[in-house]
Amino acid sequence: MISIFLKEINEFLDSLIAYVVIGVFLVGIGLLMWVFPDTNVLDYGYASMEPVFSLGPYVFMFLIPAITMKSFAEEKRNGTLELLYTLPFKEIDVILGKFFAGYFLVFFSIVPTLVYYFSLSQLGNPAGNLDTPGIMGSYIGLLLLGGVFTSVGILASALTGNQIVSFILSAFLSFLLYAGFDSIAAIDVWSGWSYFISDLGIMAHYSSMSKGLVDLLDVAYFVGMITIILMLTKLILGFKK
Amino acid sequence: MSVIIQDLTKMYGEQYAVHAISFEAPKGKVTGFLGPNGAGKSTTMKMAVGYVQPTSGSIALDGVSVTDNSLKVKKLTGYLPEHNPLYLDMYVREFLRFIGGAYDIKGSKLNSRVEEMIETVGLQRERKKKIGALSKGYRQRVGLAQALIHNPSVLVLDEPTTGLDPNQILEIREVIKNISADKTVILSTHIMQEVEAICDKVVIIDKGQIVADDKLSLLKEGMNEANGIIITFENEIEISLFEGQGFKVKPYGDNAYLIESDRDDLRAELLKITSEYDLPLVSLTKAQKSLEEIFHRLTQNQKR
Numbered sequence: 001m002i003s004i005f006l007k008e009i010n011e012f013l014d015s016l017i018a019y020v021v022i023g024v025f026l027v028g029i030g031l032l033m034w035v036f037p038d039t040n041v042l043d044y045g046y047a048s049m050e051p052v053f054s055l056g057p058y059v060f061m062f063l064i065p066a067i068t069m070k071s072f073a074e075e076k077r078n079g080t081l082e083l084l085y086t087l088p089f090k091e092i093d094v095i096l097g098k099f100f101a102g103y104f105l106v107f108f109s110i111v112p113t114l115v116y117y118f119s120l121s122q123l124g125n126p127a128g129n130l131d132t133p134g135i136m137g138s139y140i141g142l143l144l145l146g147g148v149f150t151s152v153g154i155l156a157s158a159l160t161g162n163q164i165v166s167f168i169l170s171a172f173l174s175f176l177l178y179a180g181f182d183s184i185a186a187i188d189v190w191s192g193w194s195y196f197i198s199d200l201g202i203m204a205h206y207s208s209m210s211k212g213l214v215d216l217l218d219v220a221y222f223v224g225m226i227t228i229i230l231m232l233t234k235l236i237l238g239f240k241k
Numbered sequence: 242m243s244v245i246i247q248d249l250t251k252m253y254g255e256q257y258a259v260h261a262i263s264f265e266a267p268k269g270k271v272t273g274f275l276g277p278n279g280a281g282k283s284t285t286m287k288m289a290v291g292y293v294q295p296t297s298g299s300i301a302l303d304g305v306s307v308t309d310n311s312l313k314v315k316k317l318t319g320y321l322p323e324h325n326p327l328y329l330d331m332y333v334r335e336f337l338r339f340i341g342g343a344y345d346i347k348g349s350k351l352n353s354r355v356e357e358m359i360e361t362v363g364l365q366r367e368r369k370k371k372i373g374a375l376s377k378g379y380r381q382r383v384g385l386a387q388a389l390i391h392n393p394s395v396l397v398l399d400e401p402t403t404g405l406d407p408n409q410i411l412e413i414r415e416v417i418k419n420i421s422a423d424k425t426v427i428l429s430t431h432i433m434q435e436v437e438a439i440c441d442k443v444v445i446i447d448k449g450q451i452v453a454d455d456k457l458s459l460l461k462e463g464m465n466e467a468n469g470i471i472i473t474f475e476n477e478i479e480i481s482l483f484e485g486q487g488f489k490v491k492p493y494g495d496n497a498y499l500i501e502s503d504r505d506d507l508r509a510e511l512l513k514i515t516s517e518y519d520l521p522l523v524s525l526t527k528a529q530k531s532l533e534e535i536f537h538r539l540t541q542n543q544k545r
Contacts, residue, residue: 079326
C-alpha cells in the first residue's frame with residue numbers, strides 16, 4: 001500500500017495537480033471568508049468560521065473529483081492497471097493507496113485554513129472570544145466529509161475509463177450524498193420517515209458536528225460510509241476482471 | 242519451475258476466447274506461443290499471470306494454482322504485457338524502483354538491482370530520462386527490465402520484440418536467451434524467425450484451440466508429408482536416371498531436385514545411384530518445411 005501511496009503522491013506533485021488543487025481551494029475559501037461582500041466575516045460582524053465550513057463542502061464537491069478522477073480511469077485507459085494487477089499487490093492495497101494519496105491532498109488543503117482561526121481569534125472582542133469547540137468539531141467534520149468525497153471519487157473513477165465521466169459522476173454523487181438526502185426528505189410525502197431519510201445524508205451528521213458535538217455515531221457514520229464505498233469499489237474492480 | 246495449463250477455458254459472453262487448452266511450459270526452456278491475431282494468445286497469457294480469471298480449467302506453477310494463490314504466483318512471475326503499459330511521467334529509475342518496491346526489494350539491494358537491470362537491458366544512456374521521452378525500443382527495454390527485476394522463475398512475454406529495429410530485436414533476443422537458462426519462459430510472437438532462433442518448444446493456437454504442441458524440431462519433421470530429400474549437383478543432370486528407379490523428382494532451384502519416395506532407405510539409394518553414374522554431388526539434405534509454412538497450414542486448415 002505504501003508504494004502505491006508514494007507513487008500517487010509523486011504523480012500529484014509532478015503533474016501540478018497538488019499545487020493547483022491546494023491553491024484553488026485556499027484562494028476560493030480565502031475570497032469567500034475575507035473578501036466577497038455577501039459572505040465575508042468582516043462585514044458579518046461575528047468572529048466565526050462559518051463561511052469555511054458551510055461553503056467548504058461545495059468547493060470540495062468540485063476539487064476532490066478533480067483529484068480522484070484519474071486514479072483508476074487513467075490507469076485503465078493507459079493499460080497500466082494490468083501492470084499494477086500483475087504486481088504482487090492486493091486489490092485492497094491498490095484502492096487504499098490511491099484513497100489515502102487523494103485524502104492526503106485534501107488534508108493539506110485544509111490545514112492552512114487553521115491560520116484563519118488565529119486571525120479570527122485576534123479579531124474577537126475581547127481577543128480570543130470565539131466558539132473553539134464548534135470550530136474543532138467543524139474541522140473534524142470537514143475532514144471526514146473530505147474522506148467520503150474522496151472515496152466517492154475513487155469509486156466513480158473505477159466505474160469508467162473516461163476521466164470526464166468520472167469527474168461528473170463523482171461530483172454528482174458527492175452532491176447527492178451531501179445535500180440530496182436532505183432535499184429529498186423535505187418533499188412532503190414521507191411523513192414520519194423524513195427524519196430517517198435526511199439522516200442518511202452527510203449534511204445531517206456534518207451540521208451536528210459543527211455545533212461542537214462530536215458524537216461517536218456521527219464519526220461512525222462517516223467512517224462506515226468511506227468503508228462501504230471503498231468496498232464497493234473493490235467489488236466493481238473485481239467484477240470487471 | 243514448470244507451468245502446467247490444463248483444460249483452460251475463457252469465455253467472454255457467449256464467445257470462447259480460449260477453449261479447453263492444455264500444455265506445459267518446462268523449466269529452463271523457452272516455449273514459443275504462436276497464433277494468428279485474435280487466437281487467444283494474450284488471453285491465455287493474462288490468465289497465466291493472474292490478471293484475467295479463467296472461466297474453467299487450471300494453471301499451476303509447480304503445483305501452485307494461479308487462481309487460488311495469485312499473490313504467491315505473482316511474486317514468482319515476471320510479465321511483459323502486449324502493449325507494454327508504462328507510467329510515462331516517471332523516470333526510468335523511479336519506475337524500476339517502484340516495481341522493485343512492489344516485490345518487496347528494499348534499500349541498497351533495490352538500488353543495485355535497478356542498476357543491474359539497466360545494465361542487462363542496455364538502458365545506460367537513457368537511465369536519467371522520463372519514460373515518456375524514450376523511443377519505442379527503449380520503452381520495450383524498460384518493460385523487460387520491469388519484468389525481470391525480481392529475478393522471477395517464470396517469465397511471460399507477450400510479443401516482446403514488436404516495433405523494434407532489427408538490431409534491437411537481436412539484442413533483446415540475446416537478453417531473453419541469456420536469462421532463460423534457469424527460468425521458464427513463455428513468449429508469444431508473430432515472427433517465425435524469432436521462434437526458430439530462441440524457442441525450444443512451440444505451441445500453436447488458433448481460434449482458442451491448440452493445433453500443435455511439440456518440440457520445434459519434431460514439429461518440423463512431423464509436418465513433412467512424405468519422405469523427401471533435396472539433392473543438389475554441380476551441374477545439370479538427367480532426371481530420368483532417378484525417375485527410372487521409381488522416384489518422384491521435382492526441380493528445386495539451380496541444379497537441385499526434390500526427390501520423394503516411400504522407401505525408408507532413400508538416402509542410401511540416392512547415394513548409390515550418384516556413385517554408380519559418377520554424378521557431381523554437392524549436397525544431400527532432408528526436405529523440411531519452414532515454420533512459416535507449418536504455421537500457415539495449421540492455422541489455415543481450421544478456417545473452414
